[in-house]
Amino acid sequence: MKQIGRRYRWLVPIFLMASLPAWSATEVEGLDFKHGIAFFHELKYSADFTHLDYVNPDAPKGGPLVLPTQTSFNTLSPGNSQSLTAPGLNWTLDTLLIRAGDEVTGFYGRLADGIAITEDEMAIVFRIHPDAQWHDGVPVTPADVAFSLEYRLEQVEGNVWYGFVKEVEQIDERHVAIHLNTPLTLNNIIILQFMTVMPAHYWSVRDPSKVSLEPPVGSGPYRVSAVSQGRYVDYERVPDYWGRDIPVNKGRYNFDHIRYEVYRDSTVTREALRKGLIDIWTEQDVRYWHNSFDTPATEKGWLKKIRRSFGIEIGIRRALAFNNRLDRFKDRRVRQALTLALDFEWQNRTLHFSNRTRANSYFPDTILEATGLPSEDEVALLEPFRDQLPPELFTEPFRFTEVESPAHHRANMEKARALLIDAGWEIQDGVLKNADGEAFEMTFLSQNPEDSRILLPYFEQLDQLGIKANIRLAESSQYINR
Template identity: 50%
Template structure:
């Protein structure tokens, strides 16, 4: 897990604890900043598997004061917050109350936003970003579409992960064939209104993404594994297939068919079968309706090849159980990776990981070596080279297919807030802790008054 490198924690005195680790943790220390300090007296006799009915004591700038199960959470500002006057907190934590609403249906949530019942909404669907907010309030400057810088993450929103623990997905030729059959340009045009770009790297939009041919430092890391790596890794830049975006990429399907033939498959009566006459079947496992929009066009492309592809929609509990038991062919997983990459490299890609994050069940000595090289690097150049080398090994082995690049976070909000004037290259946009309520703009807008129960 994220804190698996910690071997022991000792109390030195009432204000000091000593944390012991099993390795060099220079690149992992920041994770501790995300780890809350929890009061032992509250948790000691509680079953952490049971839902909480009362908020636990907290030490941050806001305190959870009201909870309606499945409906909303309300936080109130702590007037005597211990860190209020620290220089790093100047200008932050300006709202007296912050309330998070929960909606089971995003369509209903968007209606609530347009009606003024919500102040801010994070829009993840390009269709709605392009078409759902052409309303008079936006023309008047009351409803605003904006972005939040997310430089703390790289990669893609989603990756399609193949379970290499299973046949035939343990065969590189099969994985590359499945990659070649994916017409992502059509998805960008038809499903996302041309708003997205494809991620050409596991670390897309960061200095850790590979490009061109391996540099000398990368080749030094990769050379001991040359015999077990695709030869093209050393001689060709990795590139994404270019298609015309019509939905059926004939060139891609032709490449896929040739690769499958090399792997021992042929088409008999319209069905792709192996040497034993067994049909090629792939099942995509999911519990999210939105996954179907991404997968259905791909299923159609695979069916043209004679592959029996289907999407198995199950409940969340069943999904997690099957993931833990590696009982699936392929799944969509989140593709975001911290900048700089650190703790998630080992659980996501290392063979020692049997965790949920290792969706492809990777067991590749070259991947292991690149992960260890990255985590043990003591200089930035070494670290960058190791991450780029890891990126190449993952891409050329087609274990997972990065889909759309992560990009900035898109938000829609009512224009009654002040936002700090920050440079475009801001690492992480301070939201909501850096915003404030602007009475003058709110008064001009005449936003509706909402009664909170």
């Protein structure tokens, strides 16, 4: 709630001009393009930086890297969101921007060597790097950016991710403008920095939405060298990659060959790691982290256990998300009751070796996290909506209730029952129903069978409230479509 209604201005100095439907070459020349942009703070790296601080610019290059993936694949097409795209394919394509790994909201040019924003923040202009080229030697142009963005806007999910885009304008041979429906936000930039640019000259005579195992033309540090559907995909480093020496890439992409191998089962994947068939495994289950890797190989230093820091990645790592489009979840009292029913502390002790930390914000441990009570400026912004907001927002700092004992959890369950009754739900013959006699049921959609271990204890608590809950496992394509 801390940032409601606030318009953030760029802290990086940027030449500003009125937003126009089209620019002439003279007007573009008048723009003061910058090497990066930032929200909330100054850019860490100046225009003349040579490399990111957290990489070794002189890192040796060579050798193979074998990585596991538990998601099968059936296509090498980067434009088919309804199919299973091969893992690692993003390494074959460049993006306009890259987010620095040691800044919360610092973005620097990659395909773009300059960025400018209009005074009303209704358009952003990218200047394409003069050396950028595709693997077949064709230069990257604004036409490629326009093709990539317009193609995505035509897809089913286009308006979900790119609904902020009004139109794309090719200004000249190096400049492209993205006109917006609303003033530019951090979320817009985050989405744009994930958008890989596709070669228009290649895909204009092919259908990016079709399933295909033909290695596509890219512009990135790697290209596909071999593929076997659903088994593995190999990538080779492009020795003459156009961007190998630009500052955001210096010291990165050092392996000559990278292979992704498909392992459907976590137990099999762990065994493959112990046998040396794969090089890295990210363990998501804390039980196995504690119990499965104390082997002779670990004692000899052949196998190393490293706790990963997520750096400046913003957001909670795992969460139960309510679909607020469903009527029963639109009532805040219902959502609060469901939250009270979850005994996080018990789950953390019993299931996670007390390794989990509960997030009290969508942006924990960053400058974006709301802490304490609203400031005077924030209260001024919130005041017009006071009658629509919970009163405690103005008097109590938000934190989830910590369950200190079984008695404490029983008290939480009583509060949950009272909230549900207040919201119009009552238990009839052990089933929670509304005034129309509709039973309260919940279905949790998941891709991971191991989620059952976490959810089943929660389902027992929901059952005490008269709520019938179940988990539905879905393959990746089904999960996306749902």
